[in-house]
Amino acid sequence: MELSFINGQAGHLLPVADRGLQYGDGLFETILCLDGAAQRFELHWERLRAGCARLAIALPEIRAELHAAIADAALPRAVAKLIVTRGSSARGYACPAAVAPNWILTIAAAPSPDPARYRDGIALMTCHTRLPHDRLLAGMKHLNRLHQVLARAELGEQVQDGVMLDQQGSVIEGVLSNLFLVQRGRVLTPDLSQCGVCGILRGEVMAACRTLGLALEVRAVAPHELLDADEVFVTNVLGGVVPVRSIDGRDIPRGPVARQLREQLCHQDALA
Amino acid sequence: MELSFINGQAGHLLPVADRGLQYGDGLFETILCLDGAAQRFELHWERLRAGCARLAIALPEIRAELHAAIADAALPRAVAKLIVTRGSSARGYACPAAVAPNWILTIAAAPSPDPARYRDGIALMTCHTRLPHDRLLAGMKHLNRLHQVLARAELGEQVQDGVMLDQQGSVIEGVLSNLFLVQRGRVLTPDLSQCGVCGILRGEVMAACRTLGLALEVRAVAPHELLDADEVFVTNVLGGVVPVRSIDGRDIPRGPVARQLREQLCHQDALA
Numbered sequence: 001m002e003l004s005f006i007n008g009q010a011g012h013l014l015p016v017a018d019r020g021l022q023y024g025d026g027l028f029e030t031i032l033c034l035d036g037a038a039q040r041f042e043l044h045w046e047r048l049r050a051g052c053a054r055l056a057i058a059l060p061e062i063r064a065e066l067h068a069a070i071a072d073a074a075l076p077r078a079v080a081k082l083i084v085t086r087g088s089s090a091r092g093y094a095c096p097a098a099v100a101p102n103w104i105l106t107i108a109a110a111p112s113p114d115p116a117r118y119r120d121g122i123a124l125m126t127c128h129t130r131l132p133h134d135r136l137l138a139g140m141k142h143l144n145r146l147h148q149v150l151a152r153a154e155l156g157e158q159v160q161d162g163v164m165l166d167q168q169g170s171v172i173e174g175v176l177s178n179l180f181l182v183q184r185g186r187v188l189t190p191d192l193s194q195c196g197v198c199g200i201l202r203g204e205v206m207a208a209c210r211t212l213g214l215a216l217e218v219r220a221v222a223p224h225e226l227l228d229a230d231e232v233f234v235t236n237v238l239g240g241v242v243p244v245r246s247i248d249g250r251d252i253p254r255g256p257v258a259r260q261l262r263e264q265l266c267h268q269d270a271l272a
Numbered sequence: 273m274e275l276s277f278i279n280g281q282a283g284h285l286l287p288v289a290d291r292g293l294q295y296g297d298g299l300f301e302t303i304l305c306l307d308g309a310a311q312r313f314e315l316h317w318e319r320l321r322a323g324c325a326r327l328a329i330a331l332p333e334i335r336a337e338l339h340a341a342i343a344d345a346a347l348p349r350a351v352a353k354l355i356v357t358r359g360s361s362a363r364g365y366a367c368p369a370a371v372a373p374n375w376i377l378t379i380a381a382a383p384s385p386d387p388a389r390y391r392d393g394i395a396l397m398t399c400h401t402r403l404p405h406d407r408l409l410a411g412m413k414h415l416n417r418l419h420q421v422l423a424r425a426e427l428g429e430q431v432q433d434g435v436m437l438d439q440q441g442s443v444i445e446g447v448l449s450n451l452f453l454v455q456r457g458r459v460l461t462p463d464l465s466q467c468g469v470c471g472i473l474r475g476e477v478m479a480a481c482r483t484l485g486l487a488l489e490v491r492a493v494a495p496h497e498l499l500d501a502d503e504v505f506v507t508n509v510l511g512g513v514v515p516v517r518s519i520d521g522r523d524i525p526r527g528p529v530a531r532q533l534r535e536q537l538c539h540q541d542a543l544a
Contacts, residue, residue, distance in 0.1 A: 004288055006288065012287055012288050012289070013285035013286065013287060013288070014285065014286055014287075014288050014293060015284055015285060015286075016276055016278065016284050016285070016286050016355075016376050016378065017284070018293065019421070020293045021286060021290065021292045021293040021355070021357075021376075021415070022300075022355070022415070022417075023296075023415065023417035023418065023420070023421050024295075024296030024415055024416045024417060024418055025417070025418060025421050028294075030363075055418070055422070056425065079363065081363055083288075083293070083294070085293075086421075090380075091302075091351065091353055091378065091380060092424075092448075093417070093420045093421050093423075093424035093425075093447065093448070094424050094425075094427075095421070095424075095425070104288050104293075106288065106363070108362075108363060129408065130408070132404035132405060132406040133404060133439070134404040134439075136401065136402070136419070136422065137418060137419075142418060143293070143294070143295065143296055143418075144296050144416035144417070144418045145294075145295035145296060145297070145365070145416070146295065146296055146297060146327070146409060146414060146415075146416050147408070147409075148295070148365045149291070149295050149297050149327075149358075149365050149367070150327070150408065151365075152364075152365035152366050152367075153328065153366075153367070155366075167405070167406075175365065176364075176365070
């Protein structure tokens with residue numbers, strides 16, 4: 001079952017003049033919904049608002065409509081994907097200042113993740129597709145996602161996510177997630193000021209580290225640090241905090257930090 | 273007047289599941305059409321074919337349909353924009369191997385450029401928006417075009433195009449065009465192996481230099497070389513070869529090379 005709405009009207013067809021199609025000129029959010037309620041909604045909204053500000057897209061006030069559509073869908077567990085584009089315009093990069101953004105909401109039932117993921121961890125591989133440094137777009141969940149598409153296409157059946165490096169060879173993120181590691185009791189996560197997506201759950205994990213008294217460091221991370229870590233885990237709002245059991249076929253130990261953070265953050269997500 | 277076709281059927285509405293919208297997962301071509309005939313069609317097709325191969329998109333054989341639609345439109349001067357996306361798929365970067373690409377063709381009447389552009393030249397400004405190095409996507413006319421959107425938004429009413437630099441400060445291209453300069457009788461154009469779009473008319477100009485016995489060099493170009501050039505000109509298939517009269521308010525001399533290349537390449541484009 002999938003519902004879709006365009007500018008608040010039920011429908012699944014968008015004008016081809018939309019600049020999301022033409023240029024990837026927009027942003028998106030992927031929101032976990034439980035029993036008709038969007039989880040971490042205000043964090044998603046704040047990231048979207050900040051991204052729209054950076055791209056000079058006039059985000060319309062649609063929060064009430066989003067909540068209503070998600071509540072109406074009344075699904076026990078669902079994913080809501082919201083795309084906001086700059087709007088529809090005539091051919092060409094130029095855009096009239098008065099253009100009205102388009103927003104597209106799709107809501108689809110989503111199965112609960114397999115509990116084995118949390119118990120046994122997932123396997124990762126390092127992708128050949130590398131991310132360019134680009135401060136202009138770094139951190140945003142914008143619609144220019146060819147790198148993720150190409151990286152995802154590298155993953156075979158044997159792995160559940162990929163490690164994406166930047167062109168300098170530092171670890172940046174998962175294809176579908178953000179990455180964390182534990183090193184002698186400290187929690188590390190890659191600096192995303194040059195590339196990568198600042199995930200909602202990444203922010204939550206960073207805040208939870210402070211709450212739980214775990215030392216946290218945000219900095220460049222080398223691939224060997226992942227392989228030599230005491231724990232590695234990935235985060236996204238749909239899957240929660242997921243331990244990693246191997247990278248490129250090399251075993252990674254499981255440990256208490258991922259479990260502790262998951263219990264702290266995801267108990268309400270019906271993932272426990 | 274604008275015509276639009278989706279997978280060969282007249283229409284202007286696309287499923288929101290299309291991966292062009294979702295991820296910018298596709299490519300496009302912008303084709304000049306004169307009296308119902310696509311100009312330089314096989315060059316556009318070859319670039320599109322090569323781009324699809326790089327992105328592993330299975331380009332459908334639609335050349336006959338494209339020619340027929342453009343002929344049927346029977347416009348004296350028009351722009352045909354063709355978008356090819358990987359197709360429609362369920363949410364997520366993963367894409368089934370069997371997905372059928374979508375293609376979207378729009379044809380719109382286009383006025384002839386103002387002859388004053390060719391006589392007097394156009395004014396450029398240097399954009400703050402810079403292009404990241406990214407061999408993976410360099411050269412292709414893909415749908416991830418946020419840099420061009422942001423650069424175009426910088427241009428005021430006083431300039432007709434912008435100079436885009438890479439993050440290292442080298443000149444790469446115009447926002448709407450490729451860039452050439454003439455330096456002591458030699459024609460120079462930026463190397464696009466790290467970023468930028470390999471324009472169809474850029475390739476034609478490079479070939480024409482050989483035909484005309486003009487020395488041609490493709491290499492990194494510094495901004496001061498543009499300002500100190502004997503001539504600067506921009507190229508794209510819609511506007512042809514257009515001399516530049518100023519960059520950031522500084523006068524650039526006009527000269528014979530742009531005129532010679534324009535006469536060689538664009539006489540059939542009704543731009544003379």
